[in-house]
Amino acid sequence: SQQGEEDPQALSIQEGENATMNCSYKTSINNLQWYRQNSGRGLVHLILIRSNEREKHSGRLRVTLDTSKKSSSLLITASRAADTASYFCATDFSTRGVQGAQKLVFGQGTRLTINP
Amino acid sequence: NAGVTQTPKFRVLKTGQSMTLLCAQDMNHEYMYWYRQDPGMGLRLIHYSVGEGTTAKGEVPDGYNVSRLKKQNFLLGLESAAPSQTSVYFCASSYSLTALGTNVLTFGAGSRLTVL
Numbered sequence: 119s120q121q122g123e124e125d126p127q128a129l130s131i132q133e134g135e136n137a138t139m140n141c142s143y144k145t146s147i148n149n150l151q152w153y154r155q156n157s158g159r160g161l162v163h164l165i166l167i168r169s170n171e172r173e174k175h176s177g178r179l180r181v182t183l184d185t186s187k188k189s190s191s192l193l194i195t196a197s198r199a200a201d202t203a204s205y206f207c208a209t210d211f212s213t214r215g216v217q218g219a220q221k222l223v224f225g226q227g228t229r230l231t232i233n234p
Numbered sequence: 235n236a237g238v239t240q241t242p243k244f245r246v247l248k249t250g251q252s253m254t255l256l257c258a259q260d261m262n263h264e265y266m267y268w269y270r271q272d273p274g275m276g277l278r279l280i281h282y283s284v285g286e287g288t289t290a291k292g293e294v295p296d297g298y299n300v301s302r303l304k305k306q307n308f309l310l311g312l313e314s315a316a317p318s319q320t321s322v323y324f325c326a327s328s329y330s331l332t333a334l335g336t337n338v339l340t341f342g343a344g345s346r347l348t349v350l
Contacts, residue, residue: 149336160238160324160341161277206276210336221292222339224269224277 122150122207122225130231137194139228141207142187150183150190151208151222161206164192197232204229236260238342240325246348247315255310255345257325264330265337266308267292268300270321271344277324283308284330315349322346 122143131137141150149168153161167174167183167190174181180193194201208222238259247253257266267282279292283302297319299311308327312319323345328337 151336151338153339158344160343161326161339162341163338166336166338208339221279221282222337223279226274226276 122209122223124205124207124225124228126228127226128229128231130233131197133197133199133232133234135197137197137201137230137232139192139205139230141190141192141209141225143190143207143209144188145211146185148210150181150210152179152181152190152192153206153208153224155204155206155227157203164205194230197230199232199234202230202232238325238327238340240323240342240345242345243343244346246350247312248350249316251315252311252313253315253347254312255323255325255347257308257310257327257342259306259308259325259327259340261327261340262305263327263340264305265328266302267326267328267339268298268308268310269324269326270294271324272321280310280323312347315347317349320347320349 122141125140151166152164154164155161165176165181167181178195183190204227206224206227208224241256265284268280269277271277278294280298281292281300283289286305289300301309325342326339328339
């Protein structure tokens with residue numbers, strides 16, 4: 119499977135602490151995206167990092183990408199209760215579908231719980 | 235601006251019954267997708283469409299059919315429902331390949347289907 123794999127499957131931390139989630143994949147990618155899913159809701163795009171980038175920031179989010187290790191990490195700093203959600207990495211592979219549509223392959227997600 | 239709207243939100247079917255899930259987007263997106271989400275499996279792509287009148291198979295297309303008669307709508311049909319199709323179904327849409335070189339997806343809230 120080309121599916122990305124998140125680690126850990128579940129993470130529980132205290133509010134204010136930093137949370138780190140990892141994603142590993144198996145083949146070369148064009149770029150990698152992170153999405154958040156609140157319970158009972160759809161996924162929301164957080165950040166995208168291209169294969170030629172090593173680090174990217176967006177607010178309290180920091181994403182790194184190591185193409186030599188085929189892995190990415192998502193760091194959420196100064197966590198808040200509202201950060202409680204599942205986080206998914208989505209890898210964009212080179213294979214293209216009809217008329218150039220690129221398909222994202224999602225991992226199984228990391229369930230993050232922020233305790234007040 | 236509603237984004238991506240899925241109907242119905244919940245449905246219970248008996249084995250062998252048929253039904254259609256409707257996805258509507260008001261963002262003038264070219265591409266639309268149907269995913270299913272199962273515990274421990276992440277999101278898996280069922281079918282996708284790169285434009286009106288065009289559809290293609292994803293990772294798990296068996297047992298499903300789709301149609302894209304209008305740009306804003308993407309229908310997912312189950313002709314003869316099976317218990318294995320019990321899942322949460324998500325529709326997503328995106329612009330065609332953008333300056334990012336990939337598709338950033340906007341998701342609907344999901345449709346929970348139970349097949350007895």
